[in-house]
Amino acid sequence: MGLLTWLIVGIIAGWLAGLVMKGRGFGLIGNMVIGIIGALVGGWLAGALFNIHNAVSGFNFTTIIVSFLGAVIILYIARLIK
Numbered sequence: 001m002g003l004l005t006w007l008i009v010g011i012i013a014g015w016l017a018g019l020v021m022k023g024r025g026f027g028l029i030g031n032m033v034i035g036i037i038g039a040l041v042g043g044w045l046a047g048a049l050f051n052i053h054n055a056v057s058g059f060n061f062t063t064i065i066v067s068f069l070g071a072v073i074i075l076y077i078a079r080l081i082k
Contacts, residue, residue, distance in 0.1 A: 005059045009067050010035030017062075017071035021079075034071050040062070056070025 014031030024070050026034060033075060046055035046066055053064045 006036055006039070007032060008030055009039060009056075009059060009063055011016045013038050013067035013071045016068045017075055020072060034074055035067055038069070038074050039067035039070025041072065041073055042066040042068075044066065045073075 010032040011028065012035065014026070014033070017034060018026065018031055043056035043063030043066055046052040056063050
């Protein structure tokens with residue numbers, strides 16, 4: 001995935017995860033970081049648990065869903081630590 005695609009998917013996934021988790025919000029940059037980390041975590045979990053390789057590949061619905069689920073997991077863990 002290109003840098004621009006990572007940023008766009010990160011913004012979308014982070015924003016959606018923030019809405020679902022009803023947080024106070026992290027702003028544009030925070031949402032982007034949460035979404036990109038969520039894409040990494042979601043892609044790793046999809047490969048490790050469900051044997052789905054290349055779950056995060058380009059700008060498509062699957063990538064956004066996997067990134068969103070990873071971002072929700074990241075936010076959930078962050079709330080447990082906080």
